[in-house]
Amino acid sequence: MTVPGISARHHTLSVLVENKAGVLARVAGLFSRRGYNIYSLAVAPTDDERFSRITIVVDVESAPLEQITKQLFKLVNVVKISELDPADSVERELLLCTVRAEAAVRSQVIELVNIFEGRILNVGHEELTVSLDGTPQKIDDFEALLRPYGIVELQRTGRVALPRLERQAPRLRSLKGKAG
Numbered sequence: 001m002t003v004p005g006i007s008a009r010h011h012t013l014s015v016l017v018e019n020k021a022g023v024l025a026r027v028a029g030l031f032s033r034r035g036y037n038i039y040s041l042a043v044a045p046t047d048d049e050r051f052s053r054i055t056i057v058v059d060v061e062s063a064p065l066e067q068i069t070k071q072l073f074k075l076v077n078v079v080k081i082s083e084l085d086p087a088d089s090v091e092r093e094l095l096l097c098t099v100r101a102e103a104a105v106r107s108q109v110i111e112l113v114n115i116f117e118g119r120i121l122n123v124g125h126e127e128l129t130v131s132l133d134g135t136p137q138k139i140d141d142f143e144a145l146l147r148p149y150g151i152v153e154l155q156r157t158g159r160v161a162l163p164r165l166e167r168q169a170p171r172l173r174s175l176k177g178k179a180g
Contacts, residue, residue: 009061010039012084012091012161013069015054018077019045026075027054034071037062040093040158051079055160084161094133094157095143096121100150101128109149116142127152 017023024043031038040057058068069081084091101109109128113120118132132142136159143154 009059010057011060011065012086012089012159013056013058013072014082014084014161014163015056015072015078016046016080017052017054017075018079019050019052020077023052023075023077024054026077027056027072030071030075034068035062036068042158042160044160055158057159082163084163088164089161090164091135091159091161092133093136093139093159094131095139095154096129096131096156097143097146097154098122098127098129098152099146100126100152102126105149109146112142112145118142 015027017027028038028041030036037059038056039059041054043052043054045052058065060068065083069083072078072081099109106128109130110120113128113130113132116132116134116138118130120128121131122129130146132139134142139156143151
């Protein structure tokens, strides 16, 4: 299944690692040594301070996904690797952007930020700094609509993702035929 805005050549890996110095450097070094391309990378501690989660969006044209995961598992501090299908996961990204917003178009930029449920973080005479979090597709769309106004600076965090939760309610046992 393909999801709009998600390239078939990009796969999201959630890598649980021990929260120790140098782990990220070893993971990045592995990708560099093997010539694997990283499309997006985000890392932070989990709710358990012993572990961090690295979300890596990999370009499978640079190497087969199976080869990438086998190499990652060889690293001592890797605890678990999960591939997250965009259809079965929740993905988010954060964008910070300074955009030109002279008096003549400032209201248009503000309206665009409001439509996308973003926030204005800083206001200057000729520019606004805005933030938006959402799906990668939403961030792409917002960025494309800001471009005509003139992007001064832009920073995106990279994707973070977790598996979707089960949506089915547990089945209730039938009490038919039981005497009360």
